Amino acid sequence: MKKKLKTVSKILGAIAIIVSVFLIYVQISYKKQFKVPATGIRASKDSAVVARGKYLVMGPGHCWNCHAPDGETNLQSGSKVGMIGGKEFKLPFGTVYSPNITADTVTGIGGFSDEMLAQAIRYSVRHDKTALVPFMSYNGMSDNDIQAVISYLRTTRPVRHKVKETTINIIGKAVVRFVLKPVFSEPAPKPFIQPDTTSEYGSYLATSVGNCVGCHTQRDKNTGEFAGSKFAGGYQISVSDGTFTTPNLTPDSATGAIVKWKAADFVQRFKTGAVYPRTPMPWKSFQTFTDNDLKALYYYFNSLQPVSNKVTVFQQKVRD
Ligand code: HEC
Ligand code: HEC
Known part of the structure; x- marks a missing residue:
């Protein structure tokens, strides 16, 4: 019996040492430096x-x-x-x-x-x-x-x-x-992009500038990876008095949030700004969007494959 206990404590001791060495290693080496390509991009005074x-x-x-x-x-x-x-x-x-x-x-x-x-x-x-x-x-x-x-x-x-x-x-x-490492965009970023009202430009705004995709797509809670169809909504964000679930921006006739809107309605919605006081969507910033940029976004969302996803936008916290 004694012998057995001795072996167990030896094993535990060994594990403790391994874990400590690992933790010390993490503690001193977590700030890992990465080498990324030079962009050659320089500020201008123009x-x-x-x-x-x-x-x-x-x-x-x-x-x-x-x-x-x-x-x-x-x-x-x-x-x-x-x-x-x-x-x-x-x-x-x-x-x-x-x-x-x-x-x-x-x-x-x-x-x-x-x-x-x-x-x-x-x-x-x-x-x-x-x-x-x-x-x-x-x-x-x-x-x-x-x-x-x-x-x-x-x-x-x-x-x-x-x-x-x-x-x-x-x-x-x-x-x-x-886990953390530099991010490389796929496809590679373009050297030059000219704003216009095409859905291509709308796609650029929605994914690489406004991050509509980051909030209006279901994501894995632990890794943050996309877990649902892009722009179909369903991502949850908690605030002090409840939980927001992002609406579906794809043109699904039954569940799409903007499917019944004309381009002018979409533009007007952004001029109006936040309706929910505690919404995490940066409406104030987005109020300054140009009409043309908003049209590009609107055409882009309407060019997407419709995905059915019904969401309840705000759920009030039940007080106990
Ligand atoms: C959703 C929140 C969020 C938005 C939007 C955001 N940032 Fe950041 N940014 C952060 C956080 C948080 C950090 C620090 C992260 C960390 O410490 O790992 C950061 C870091 C940075 C850094 C790195 C500074 C350094 O020490 O090298 C720069 C530069 C920067 N942001 C610029 C910008 C610019 C420009 C914009 C708009 C185009 C922007 N950020 C929009 C949250 C944000
Ligand atoms: C930080 C998260 C976040 C980002 C980024 C974000 N949204 Fe939202 N969005 C939400 C939430 C939450 C709601 C629901 C609450 C609300 O209407 O404010 C919402 C609502 C909407 C609505 C529905 C409004 C209505 O009246 O029914 C539209 C349209 C919309 N977002 C478009 C966009 C577009 C376009 C972008 C990118 C330019 C974007 N969102 C970026 C979180 C976000």
Whole structure:
């Protein structure tokens, strides 16, 4: 009996040592650096390029929604507040804070090179070459639009604001070490994209700029991978007083949210803005969408294969 116990404790001891070595390894090596291709994209001072960047940042790209502490609430007073970061994202493995992306050289992106910024947007790698937690989905953005975005970022008022450090637990560190990696868009991003009202351009806006696809598609809760037909809705987002389920944007005659709308109705819906007070959809940013961009989106959604998926958009939390 004693002998048996001894063996068991020996085995347990060995396991404990292996686990500890693994944890120490994760602890010291989780910040893995990656090598990604150079984009060659450089900021420009051309006023048309900067204006395009401002439109993308404040409108379709909705950067304010995550890079301002209270999201897009203060978007209209825009440049006064600034994209000073610090919005909190609570994840199962830790708390991530969005960085300050104003032009401040100490606490913002003022000290980062154009290449660092372009690689963050295209490949989801941080300026120090570690992988970003994949909140952003601009990996398919064209060279000229990335150029526009970083050109505008260079013109923003620098605001000194040190953001809280992201805190991740040991499981999070293992995720960072073994799961997170740079993202490579498939198909490869285009060097140049010209806005127009075609459904091709709508597809670009929906997947590589506005991230309609990220919210309006069912996704796996653990991995975030797409788990349903694209744009058929069904993705759930909890807020303080209930749960939103994203509507189906495909043209299914019975369950499609916009199937009965004309292009003008779609445009008007975006001008109106949020109807639900706590909706996670960045309606304020999207209110600045040009009519032409909205038409492109509308034609694109209507060109999709209809998928039947009935959703209840908002379910109030039952108080107990
Ligand atoms: C859905 C939320 C979200 C949106 C929208 C968003 N970001 Fe981010 N961004 C984040 C978070 C969170 C991080 C930090 C992630 C991490 O620490 O791993 C980040 C990181 C970055 C970084 C990396 C900074 C560094 O240290 O290298 C840059 C640059 C950036 N964002 C720019 C932008 C721009 C430009 C836009 C709009 C075109 C944008 N972001 C839109 C959430 C968002
Ligand atoms: C952060 C998540 C998120 C993103 C990004 C997002 N949506 Fe939504 N969307 C929602 C949610 C949640 C709802 C349901 C609540 C509401 O109507 O605000 C919704 C509702 C809608 C509706 C239905 C409105 C109505 O009155 O019935 C349309 C149309 C729509 N989204 C289109 C889009 C388009 C186009 C994009 C990209 C440009 C987009 N969404 C990006 C979450 C998102």
